[in-house]
Amino acid sequence: MPARAARLSQTEDYLFSLIDRPRELAARDGTAPVPLGVGDCDLPTPPHIVEALRKAVRDPSAHRYPPYAGTQAMREAAAGHLGRRFGLHLNPETEVLATLGSKEAMAHLTMAYAEPGDVVLVPDPGYPVYGTWARWCGAEVVRVPLREENGFLPDLTAVPAAVARRAKLLWVCYPNNPTAALATSGFYAELARFALRHDIVVASDAAYSEIYYDCAPPPSFLRAPGGMKCGIEFHSLSKAYNMAGWRVGFAAGNADVVGALRTVKTHTDSGTFTAIQHAAVTALNDTTGYPERLRAVYRERMHLLCDGLEQAGLQVLRPGATFYCLVRCPDGTDSEGFAKKLLAEARVLAVPGSGFGPGGEGYVRLTVCAGTDLIREAIRRITAVHW
Numbered sequence: 001m002p003a004r005a006a007r008l009s010q011t012e013d014y015l016f017s018l019i020d021r022p023r024e025l026a027a028r029d030g031t032a033p034v035p036l037g038v039g040d041c042d043l044p045t046p047p048h049i050v051e052a053l054r055k056a057v058r059d060p061s062a063h064r065y066p067p068y069a070g071t072q073a074m075r076e077a078a079a080g081h082l083g084r085r086f087g088l089h090l091n092p093e094t095e096v097l098a099t100l101g102s103k104e105a106m107a108h109l110t111m112a113y114a115e116p117g118d119v120v121l122v123p124d125p126g127y128p129v130y131g132t133w134a135r136w137c138g139a140e141v142v143r144v145p146l147r148e149e150n151g152f153l154p155d156l157t158a159v160p161a162a163v164a165r166r167a168k169l170l171w172v173c174y175p176n177n178p179t180a181a182l183a184t185s186g187f188y189a190e191l192a193r194f195a196l197r198h199d200i201v202v203a204s205d206a207a208y209s210e211i212y213y214d215c216a217p218p219p220s221f222l223r224a225p226g227g228m229k230c231g232i233e234f235h236s237l238s239k240a241y242n243m244a245g246w247r248v249g250f251a252a253g254n255a256d257v258v259g260a261l262r263t264v265k266t267h268t269d270s271g272t273f274t275a276i277q278h279a280a281v282t283a284l285n286d287t288t289g290y291p292e293r294l295r296a297v298y299r300e301r302m303h304l305l306c307d308g309l310e311q312a313g314l315q316v317l318r319p320g321a322t323f324y325c326l327v328r329c330p331d332g333t334d335s336e337g338f339a340k341k342l343l344a345e346a347r348v349l350a351v352p353g354s355g356f357g358p359g360g361e362g363y364v365r366l367t368v369c370a371g372t373d374l375i376r377e378a379i380r381r382i383t384a385v386h387w
């Protein structure tokens with residue numbers, strides 16, 4: 001075998017593909033662990049969306065290559081959703097692009113901007129994809145700490161001027177994975193001022209924008225004054241409509257930035273299957289109240305989990321959004337040790353906060369992507385362990 005590219009030598013397998021392994025191992029000895037690790041919703045895609053796919057797939061015109069930027073209907077539906085939900089007025093021709101979920105688009109945006117000598121600012125803790133691709137593109141990754149005492153918002157005043165001058169991209173993600181923190185409109189306004197002052201593209205990961213239940217609907221960075229001058233936002237149908245396996249989402253924002261992403265994508269992929277884009281239009285034009293019902297499910301599950309963990313004597317950062325919650329590591333345990341003990345003694349899968357960067361140390365992340373019976377079982381097992 002020839003040597004792998006140097007960029008792979010310092011890259012481990014993706015965090016969540018590693019988490020799958022203990023799940024397999026643990027399942028062998030009888031007591032299957034309760035899966036509260038990976039954020040992959042257990043609920044099916046709603047039937048009206050599945051039905052829309054079924055109809056669309058029969059149309060032979062759907063079997064050809066889709067348009068590179070996404071179907072006109074998909075881009076219009078995305079712009080319509082952004083208008084109704086966030087009050088944005090976007091041009092579906094130039095300011096919206098269909099994507100294969102959001103993960104690929106976030107990787108490809110990095111490809112469009114980052115090169116050796118550049119800095120990419122990533123949140124710590126944060127979704128691992130932002131930093132991995134920046135490194136692969138030869139850029140320097142600078143972690144911006146998210147601290148509990150700052151509401152897990154980055155302190156932009158702490159970014160040294162020399163670093164900001166070299167920065168091309170700045171990643172934010174709210175509602176946040178893994179902390180579940182929310183951004184305020186005030187923070188977004190400050191972020192846009194910072195980005196415009198230093199000529200940086202703000203890449204806003206909004207994968208969880210529709211998963212909120214104990215807070216006001218989270219705002220869009222693009223609505224901040226100046227946000228459309230420097231920002232691109234990534235939206236996904238994976239979480240909002242339980243369509244993670246369908247690989248469909250969209251990017252929206254500044255036309256020049258969206259255009260740069262489109263250029264990379266035209267050389268890389270040929271878009272989401274047209275029939276799936278038809279179904280995504282049905283999802284985005286929801287008339288059934290599905291997103292609200294889904295939020296009610298998460299609200300119930302999250303309250304159940306957090307109440308149970310607190311009664312078990314653990315400290316939980318109760319979230320208002322996302323399907324994640326952070327649990328503080330008991331005294332004397334680090335996040336990997338806590339996650340291992342949860343797996344070994346309570347048979348509950350959790351993700352160590354350190355998997356999201358050094359800033360995640362001190363916490364493990366649990367999800368409520370499991371039904372209430374499983375959550376009750378997890379609580380029963382966790383309560384039986386001495387922490």
Ligand SMILES: Cc1ncc(COP(=O)(O)O)c(C=O)c1O
Pocket residue numbers: 039100101102103104127173177205207235236237238244249
């Ligand atoms: C913060 C964050 N962003 C983006 C994604 C990617 O989701 P998708 O590619 O399914 O849209 C995930 C998936 O878990 C995520 O947690």
